[in-house]
Amino acid sequence: MAKAIHMMVRVMDEARSVDFYSKVLGLAVSGRFEWPDFTLIYMKNHEADFEIELTVNKGRTEPYELGTGYGHVAFVVDNLEAERTRILGLGFQPKDIKQMTFDGAPFGRFFFIEDPDGYKIEVLERAGRFR
Numbered sequence: 135m136a137k138a139i140h141m142m143v144r145v146m147d148e149a150r151s152v153d154f155y156s157k158v159l160g161l162a163v164s165g166r167f168e169w170p171d172f173t174l175i176y177m178k179n180h181e182a183d184f185e186i187e188l189t190v191n192k193g194r195t196e197p198y199e200l201g202t203g204y205g206h207v208a209f210v211v212d213n214l215e216a217e218r219t220r221i222l223g224l225g226f227q228p229k230d231i232k233q234m235t236f237d238g239a240p241f242g243r244f245f246f247i248e249d250p251d252g253y254k255i256e257v258l259e260r261a262g263r264f265r
Contacts, residue, residue: 140176140185141207143253144198148175148190150250155186157224158247159209159255198251206246206254214243214259221247228257 145151152175155161161177164185175188186207211217214231221228228247235241243259258264 138184140187142187142189143249143251144189144191144194145249145251146190146194146197147250148173148188151175151188152177154226154249155188158221158226158249161186200252204253206256208244208256208258208264210258210260210264212260214245214257217257218245 152163155177160179162179163175164178165174165176167174171192173190173192175190176185177188178185218228218231226247228245231243231245233240233243240262242262242264244256247255247257249255
């Protein structure tokens with residue numbers, strides 16, 4: 135069986151990205167590995183072993199083009215309103231809370247936020263299939 139272990143995103147500024155993922159999602163650096171041309175920073179929290187891998191390509195000066203293929207990575211929280219309020223208080227700009235239905239029944243409540251490089255993150259309320 136395959137097990138999801140990490141998702142990689144290319145970032146321009148290590149400190150800015152580590153600060154964002156730490157403050158907004160409660161992730162901490164779990165490993166940092168430096169090569170001559172790039173650095174890999176792994177971040178996770180106690181909720182799961184899944185990590186975000188931040189790749190910093192040294193010497194890169196132009197922002198990355200995100201293209202049309204990337205969608206988002208999702209995180210689940212117990213209290214959606216409280217998390218959104220907390221993130222706003224940190225000076226970040228989460229989008230409004232939305233609710234999806236399927237066949238007339240609630241499917242999920244969520245909001246999106248973008249990291250410093252424009253990657254979309256979905257924050258879902260813990261309920262139903264989102265545990």
